[in-house]
Amino acid sequence: MTEITAITMPKWGLTMTEGKILGWLKQEGDSYGAGEELLEIETTKITNVFEASDPGILRRIVGAAGASLPVGALLAVSAPQSVPDAEIDAFVAGFAAPEPAAEATAEDTALAPREIEAGGRRLRVLDLGGGSATPVVLVHGFGADLNAWMFNQPALAGSRRAIALDLPGHGGSVKVVGAGDAEIFAGAVSDVLAAFDLDRVHLVGHSMGGAIAIEVARQQKERVASLTLIASAGLGPEINGAFIDGFVRLQRRREAPELLAALVHDPALISRAMIEELLRYKRLDGVDAALATIARAWFAQGSQVLDLRPALAALSLPVQVIWGHDDRIIPVAHAEALAGTLPVHILDQVGHLPQMEKAGEVNRVIARFLDAHD
Amino acid sequence: MxxxxxxxxxxxxxxxxxxxxxxxxxxxxxxxxxxxxxxxxxxxxxxxxxxxxxxxxxxxxxxxxxxxxxxxxxxxxxxxxxxxxxxxxxxxxxxxxxxxxxxxxxxxxxxxxxxxxxxxxxxxxxxxxxxxxxxxxxxxxxxxxxxxxxxxxxxxxxxxxxxxxxxxxxxxxxxxxxxxxxxxxxxxxxxxVPDEPYTIPFGEANIVRDGDDVTIVALARMVHYAAEAAEALAKEGIEIELIDPRTTSPLDEDTILESVERTGRLVIVDEATPRCSFATDIAALVADRAFAALKAPIRRVTAPHTPVPFSPSLEKLYIPSPEKIAAAVREVYGYAK
Missing domain, CATH: 3.40.50.970 (Thiamin diphosphate (ThDP)-binding fold, Pyr/PP domains)
Structure with a gap:
């Protein structure tokens, strides 16, 4: 029986209680490798493909296309050809369906973000996982929040403590950003490390968060075990200034899809719920002013102010770079230029959000790197 | 939150x-x-x-x-x-x-x-x-x-x-x-509701639910009745796009028109009386500007042209219900020219 593996409805993001199966990308009897796309799932927040974590053979599809099922529900069964159909039937029949998630448990308190005081400011953090391995801290980019890691943080938390924060001016954190520059944000990350009493961490940063991670490593080399830079700022002058301006100015729902499509290879990833969430954030008092301040400090006149390449070259710690081949915000050339000196992973058919667009692959690349440099 | x-x-x-x-x-x-x-x-x-x-x-x-x-x-x-x-x-x-x-x-x-x-x-x-x-x-x-x-x-x-x-x-x-x-x-x-202050721009409708079959435009309490109807209709395979304009003046005409351009069918739900009303205003807008997209007549589900009755049973009849909304949707969905 141990050869039989249940494929169940994943939990993407904090508020997901159920998902709708849009369609299967593999058929019964197909074999697949780790990271291959099995099916497409829609939640109230996002639509994404579900990737296999391990290789297997899809023996039975239980959740039909169109079905809405709770998190943890059986979607399919994987097993080697040698397992008889009768055993598969017994496995399906005996699978304990999870209790339907009640309204009250939709935001499990252990999995919910909380507010902390760090360096005298209120910051929102999500603290998952545990264990003795070196913790990882996830730093999101401009205009995003800790939900940028919704597909990654739970996976990374399987083997270590994984902490994501909302930078000042973002998500549920205080909307005061001061100068809004790298120093302010690196200070906020350092304050979070201090608040959690973390001596040594891996840092993973996306976009502006990558540049912030480099800055933290530059300031406190002894605390940083490794750096993973995803579509990072600070590695060249080019940036899509029209996108940054449009993002700061964005007020209306109808303008959002065209603007946000530039973030990804497949615009279908940008759901209306994601847009609504972004608008709810942008409507909060102080947010647009904070974003304008940050944009001026980092990306004045459509070009990146900060060049961290010399600082990065001077760092004597493990650094890897992950980038989408079709990034329309920061060009992939910035990654290609580093290919001779660092491990660089360029992902095909991926835009500026590799950690969402190819979550499984990015998770594996990060996990391997962290395990190697604990 | x-x-x-x-x-x-x-x-x-x-x-x-x-x-x-x-x-x-x-x-x-x-x-x-x-x-x-x-x-x-x-x-x-x-x-x-x-x-x-x-x-x-x-x-x-x-x-x-x-x-x-x-x-x-x-x-x-x-x-x-x-x-x-x-x-x-x-x-x-x-x-x-x-x-x-x-x-x-x-x-x-x-x-x-x-x-x-x-x-x-x-x-x-x-x-x-x-x-x-x-x-x-x-x-x-x-x-x-x-x-x-x-x-x-x-x-x-x-x-x-x-x-x-x-x-x-x-x-x-x-x-x-x-x-x-x-x-x-x-x-x-x-x-x-966030603890912080925030603003919502006037003239921007909220899309309560996405769907490709029938557009419903509703306000206030009728949004919830329409959502209830949409839930029931989804089980019959009819997908509703539910639009809550939130402000009647200014009105987000574009969101309503774009939706009807796609669905071709419109039901307006209004708790107010039906003459010279919000419902007639939306109906006129769509008849004026999206006539070619319509696959069925526009239907309004409204109160009747009478004062609101005091009698609880009559008042219940007076207010549009999820059942009446669903019936109107089925009518426009099944309409054949």
């Missing part, structure tokens, strides 16, 4: 804005909890508890209890607005607009235009609408259609606590007179 009722959301919006801007005052009947009556001051916080706590925090120069005289409330508020304050006046029941409509419709609404833009009238009028409580014909109407028809007035009709807070803050910060309609049966309805 914290769950709050519409009552709490409105109270929070008022308190946060009054802290931010000392020019904001609240004026109306019982807004300080019944001045002059016996017992603790501000015991109730207004007849519905929306202004609870404001008197204690801001005092009687900013939370002004008035006699029962709507014409004086609206006249004083309109005058205060053109002379530098930012009043939030309460017209307890919208049904009483008749006694103070000169101050609203012929004065406040006209100032900016008639003074060539040299005067602004940052006035908010909060008022209750809606049937369903057996409050009879004089306390159960939904006259937002009349407010919407007046150039110079803006009109807000929220359906949930998140929108209520953001739209009330937008109304208070707006430099024109805004009628803010609160459905009397919805004050306890809860939703996730």
């Amino acid at each position: 914290p769950q709050k009722s519409i009552r709490q959301a409105l109270n929070e919006a008022l308190a946060q804005e009054m802290r931010r801007d000392p020019r904001i005052i609240v004026i109306g009947e019982d807004v300080a909890g019944g001045a002059g009556s016996e017992g603790q001051r501000d015991a109730y916080g207004g007849v519905l508890g929306v202004t609870k706590g404001l008197f204690g925090e801001f005092g009687e120069s900013r939370v002004i209890d008035t006699p029962i005289t709507e014409s004086a409330i609206m006249g004083a508020a309109a005058g205060a607005a053109v002379t530098g304050l930012r009043p939030v006046a309460e017209l307890m029941f919208s049904d009483f607009f008749g006694v103070c409509f000169d101050q609203i419709f012929n004065q406040a609404a006209k100032f900016r235009y008639m003074f060539g833009g040299k005067a602004t009238t940052p006035l908010v009028i909060r008022t209750m609408i809606g049937a369903g409580r057996s409050a009879a014909a004089q306390h159960s109407q939904s006259p937002y259609g009349i407010f919407t028809s007046v150039p110079g007035l803006k009109c807000v009709v929220p359906s949930n606590a998140y929108d209520a807070k953001g739209l009330l803050i937008s109304a208070i910060r707006d430099d024109d007179p805004v009628i803010f309609c609160e459905h009397k049966l919805m004050y306890d309805l809860r939703a996730e």
Whole structure:
């Protein structure tokens, strides 16, 4: 029986209680490798493909296309050809369906973000996982929040403590950003490390968060075990200034899809719920002013102010770079230029959000790197 | 994120804005909890508890209890607005607009235009609408259609606590007179509402539900009835796009038109009476601008052209129901030219 593996409805993001199966990308009897796309799932927040974590053979599809099922529900069964159909039937029949998630448990308190005081400011953090391995801290980019890691943080938390924060001016954190520059944000990350009493961490940063991670490593080399830079700022002058301006100015729902499509290879990833969430954030008092301040400090006149390449070259710690081949915000050339000196992973058919667009692959690349440099 | 009722959301919006801007005052009947009556001051916080706590925090120069005289409330508020304050006046029941409509419709609404833009009238009028409580014909109407028809007035009709807070803050910060309609049966309805102040732009509809088969446009309590109908219809394979315009003036015409361009079918749900109304306005808009896209006649599900009955069973028949909405959708969905 141990050869039989249940494929169940994943939990993407904090508020997901159920998902709708849009369609299967593999058929019964197909074999697949780790990271291959099995099916497409829609939640109230996002639509994404579900990737296999391990290789297997899809023996039975239980959740039909169109079905809405709770998190943890059986979607399919994987097993080697040698397992008889009768055993598969017994496995399906005996699978304990999870209790339907009640309204009250939709935001499990252990999995919910909380507010902390760090360096005298209120910051929102999500603290998952545990264990003795070196913790990882996830730093999101401009205009995003800790939900940028919704597909990654739970996976990374399987083997270590994984902490994501909302930078000042973002998500549920205080909307005061001061100068809004790298120093302010690196200070906020350092304050979070201090608040959690973390001596040594891996840092993973996306976009502006990558540049912030480099800055933290530059300031406190002894605390940083490794750096993973995803579509990072600070590695060249080019940036899509029209996108940054449009993002700061964005007020209306109808303008959002065209603007946000530039973030990804497949615009279908940008759901209306994601847009609504972004608008709810942008409507909060102080947010647009904070974003304008940050944009001026980092990306004045459509070009990146900060060049961290010399600082990065001077760092004597493990650094890897992950980038989408079709990034329309920061060009992939910035990654290609580093290919001779660092491990660089360029992902095909991926835009500026590799950690969402190819979550499984990015998770594996990060996990391997962290395990190697604990 | 914290769950709050519409009552709490409105109270929070008022308190946060009054802290931010000392020019904001609240004026109306019982807004300080019944001045002059016996017992603790501000015991109730207004007849519905929306202004609870404001008197204690801001005092009687900013939370002004008035006699029962709507014409004086609206006249004083309109005058205060053109002379530098930012009043939030309460017209307890919208049904009483008749006694103070000169101050609203012929004065406040006209100032900016008639003074060539040299005067602004940052006035908010909060008022209750809606049937369903057996409050009879004089306390159960939904006259937002009349407010919407007046150039110079803006009109807000929220359906949930998140929108209520953001739209009330937008109304208070707006430099024109805004009628803010609160459905009397919805004050306890809860939703996730941020603690921080935020604004929702006027003239931007909310898409409550995505669908490709039939567009429903609904306001206030009817949004929830339409959502209930949509849930039932989805099981029959009919996917509803449910649009809540949130503000009837300005109106987000583009969102409605774009939706009908895709679905080709429109049902409008309105708790108000059907003549010269919000429902007829939306029907006219679509007939005018998206006629070629229509695959079926436009259907309106509204109250009948009668006063609101007092009898609970008749009142129930009077108000559009999820069943009536679903029946109208099935009719347009099954329509063959």
